[in-house]
Amino acid sequence: MVRVAMAISLCAGVATPALSDVAKGIEALEAGNVQGAATEFQSAFETGDADGAFYLGRLFEMGLGTEKDMRRAAELYAAAVSKQSALAQNRLGLMHLNGEFVLQDYQRAAELICAAADQGEPNGQFNCGLLYSQGKGVAPDAARAVGYWQEAAKANHVAAINYLGQAYQRGTGIDQDATAAFATFQRTAAAGNPMGLHELAKAYASGRGVDRDLVKAHGYANLAAVRGLDEARLLRDELAGMLDAASLEMAQAFARDWKAVPLDQAG
Structure with a gap:
């Protein structure tokens, strides 16, 4: 384990703008340079960025580059809170x-x-x-x-x-407002969230907030089930018994062809 030297001053105040900053620390951490990340976070805090101490605390909380130490993490969070x-x-x-x-x-x-x-x-x-x-x-x-x-x-x-x-x-x-509920869950479902997918399946199955559509209900239940929701699997299997062979093939094709869209890329 790489040992991270962290001797941050908990009474550090605002000084001149940091040459090192939190963004650089995060970049270093993502590159696997924990020591470099810690140095950036400490420097950021010492020059006035409260989040520097927060990220140092996260290193202690997660045991990244140092022994896991929740008490030290809490001290660093408190230091960051003070700023x-x-x-x-x-x-x-x-x-x-x-x-x-x-x-x-x-x-x-x-x-x-x-x-x-x-x-x-x-x-x-x-x-x-x-x-x-x-x-x-x-x-x-x-x-x-x-x-x-x-x-x-x-x-x-x-x-x-x-x-x-x-x-x-x-x-x-x-x-x-069932229609607003459907539209709201539609956002997370589009991103592949299991709960959102399951709620769309239930809405299409019941016709609550949207026109009833058992093919789509099965498709969304199928997508939620594969993401680990047992309730969705039960709903999918129940719906399968309500569909004829052609409709079931359509439902499975819907799920097969469906693609998630990250929330920040949704139109």
């Missing part, structure tokens, strides 16, 4: 939510996670929405939960899009 890193606010908030090497504290978790959300961090927006939907650390507020998921969905956050689709299905925090 308003939204990435660190979200991660340290999750640690407080779950009681991982810090006190389990729902109120502190909500403060951190929702601060990240209010800075526009998509994971923070999704997680803050969850907290409002569950009433953990904040008063339950389904409408606010939906609002945060809507913001995260704008950044193509898959889980937020799916939760928003469920909100439309159930009328939780937003007007119930």
Whole structure:
């Protein structure tokens, strides 16, 4: 194992613009140069980029280039939080939510996670929405939960899009709208997300939010099943018994010819 020397000063302040930065550190990490990445992250933090300490913390959390050390990771996340890193606010908030090497504290978790959300961090927006939907650390507020998921969905956050689709299905925090639910799940389904694919299959099978189409229902259930959803496999097999041979061949051809489109490339 390559040992990473990390002696970051937790009281580092803002200095002149960094010659080294987080983007360079990420590039080094992707190239397998963990030591170089750590140097870039440390330099970035010392010259005013709070996310530098967050990424150093991730190295300790994942045990990349050093022994895994969750307590050190938490210290680095706290250092990054002190400089308003939204990435660190979200991660340290999750640690407080779950009681991982810090006190389990729902109120502190909500403060951190929702601060990240209010800075526009998509994971923070999704997680803050969850907290409002569950009433953990904040008063339950389904409408606010939906609002945060809507913001995260704008950044193509898959889980937020799916939760928003469920909100439309159930009328939780937003007007119930089967057509809007279908359109919402259509976004994640197009990218190959299993839940999105399964929800389209159910919608086509029931005619909820879209015209009933058992061929497409089978095709989407087939695509979701191959991605590991047992419920989708059961639905696919149930639909197979409802289709004649020609329709079943059409459904299988639909699944065979289907291609995923990344969310950021969708029209």
